[in-house]
Amino acid sequence: MSSNQLDKKSEAWSALFSEPMSELVQRYTASVFFDKRLADADITGSLAHADMLAAQGIISTDDLAAIQRGMTQIRSEIESGAFEWKLALEDVHLNIEARLTQLVGDAGKRLHTGRSRNDQVATDIRLWLRGEIDLIAGLLRELQLALIEVAEKNIDVILPGFTHLQVAQPVSFAHHLLAYVEMFGRDEARMQDVRKRVNQLPLGSAALAGTTYPLDRERVAKTLGMEGVCQNSLDAVSDRDFAIEFAAAASLVMVHVSRLSEELVLWMSQNFAFIRIADRFTTGSSIMPQKKNPDVPELARGKTGRVVGHLMGLITLMKGQPLAYNKDNQEDKEPLFDTV
Template sequence: MKKMWGGRFSKKTDLLTDDFNSSISFDQRLYKQDIKGSMAHARMLGNQNIIDPKEADLIIETLEAILLDIEAGKIEFSVSMEDIHMNVEAILTERIGDVGKKLHTGRSRNDQVATDMRLYVKEIVADSKLLIQNLVLTLLDLAEDHTDTIMPGYTHLQRAQPITFSHHLMAYVEMFKRDMIRLDQVKAITDTLPLGSGALATTTYPLDRHAVANELNFAAVSLNSLDGVSDRDFCLDFLEAASVLMMHLSRFSEEIILWCSSEFNFITLDDAFSTGSSIMPQKKNPDIAELVRGKTGRVYGNLMSLLTTMKGIPLAYNKDMQEDKEPVFDSYDTISICLITFAKMIKTLTVNKEVMKKSAAGGFSNATDAADWLVKHGVAFRDAHEIIGKLVFFALENNKSLDELTLEDYQNISPVFDDSIFAAIDLNTCVNQRNIIGGPAAEQVKKAIAFNRQWLAQN
């Protein structure tokens, strides 16, 4: 097939060059964005009388038909046409002849592909936000059921202070909210139309770039044509946002993997979201969480891949930038399947409340509350810290928890203690006395759940 750019060449390209140079195997995903951009461009060309308005109408009508045919699976793309842009234009010209050749007036594939990618990123940002929102709603529903489910909170993976399972879940709600905000920022950075930048220096035709921007729902047009065709910051921003999102999912996955182990037994995963062993019949493996954790590295790799590609490219467009698409496509596909599957896994898990509570009681997680009791009874905090440290040491030697010690045991270490210490170190008291904004008290967590439901409705 004749190359659309072949006029300057006297020799056919090698078949290997065609294969190596072609991007249609992956950029065909952009067919909808490419056609929408071409329709807006054609309409503007007609309105500006750069081409005959009737010819513009014919181009638009034919592009609409091509779009329908692609979606119906009636069109097979050609490697010799290299990319989605030239494939669509070739099909257009095949159907309406020389009129189709007028579509490319006043534009280049350089600003065309930049426009396609921006349209695509805006769409996947919106889709990704919806998937995160679904996960957050799942977490809020689960948190609502467990505002009184006590578990140990950890630092250094050592039991630290008692919290609730609800409070723990709400920490991830905050992370995923930031992911949604980050995606909004990606959309804002992406929301600039480069079409009209041409190859690098705009065009002599009187284009109405704002009309095209309005039709394609862009907030602004690019103000420098060199930057317009060579900017891929918006792709990097999406990949960075996807990487941080996957980091949050991976941290959560790690905790799920720990919690469903025999050593923790805090939760039980539903059979539908677990797998077995080919040799050990007793096994029930958290493969979904492990795969999410593993795929995080894949998304990180996509970010590093494009950063490395972009770091040495001079202005303006270079063919290296063809490598922007697959990292974005793959990262979107990866975060989508991870978010969908992860939400279903969370929705179906079983919480082992008594195991969680017993673990909180057995790890001296109420030691800080015992120290606080002393402070409220006139003991300096550093002295209180030392006294409770001695109590913990004594309890460990006697294989007891703090609430299993007698008042005599307490008073042997400090005469300040009286029997009200036992109410103070009760796990329910420890949790619910932390009744300030951001705390684990049931009242505060319920307020946070209500606030976040409202926040989701507005975002």
């Protein structure tokens, strides 16, 4: 089978159409060049789905072995950079499925039994985001420990405490830093709470109304380490609350990062002169050699606007959508990726 034949056959809906998709529409609607970062999650979810299909007798054990073998090769190709991503195949899911079919034949086609791209992408995003939340929560704990380490060295260092940015009462520098430990502790707890709602399985909802195949959704959820299954198929394929909730938690993280950054900028200025930031974390000026600029905290303060903006974008994306899945939801990925 030629590559072009494979691409055509992957367009399952093409039998209804009398002309090919416009190249402009193809480029406008394709997502593969940003959603390919979901590849590992897509493969992981597909392997769990295949395992369940075989356990339920929906596909054969030979099909399962072929799918596992093919996915191992695809994962290796992606990791090495040898995988060829094709715009004509629209997204990460069709690219992987087409390559799998190329490698293992009809077994690759049978992998899609009992599922739709709608519940597939919803599962992939949740799997990917769960992993990112775990990384972010770990980084927040490291940040807290770093602040505690600095605080322990500065218990006896006295700093003016401010209200209204006016000198108020003397405080320990350590006490001031530990305020941020509290903030980032709440952030980490929020991330863990969001994770519970991210970690639910939509797979098995198919396009919007489930499937007549005897799927074992609980088995798939257990294989993927998920805490439960989404209960309503219409909601499962179209819900992006978890992404909005993550963006809200991320926005609060960035608000706290921004507040700390603002204090570092102020404290480093000649007007305050409370702290020095090491040269390796600052920049100079081309015409004013006396300047040492706190570019890192300034950029962190600036990036907060991007994250908060993505929260607003995701809320606006969802506000007018009827049930169930709509192509609008393709626009959830870039803001979510950039937020992370």
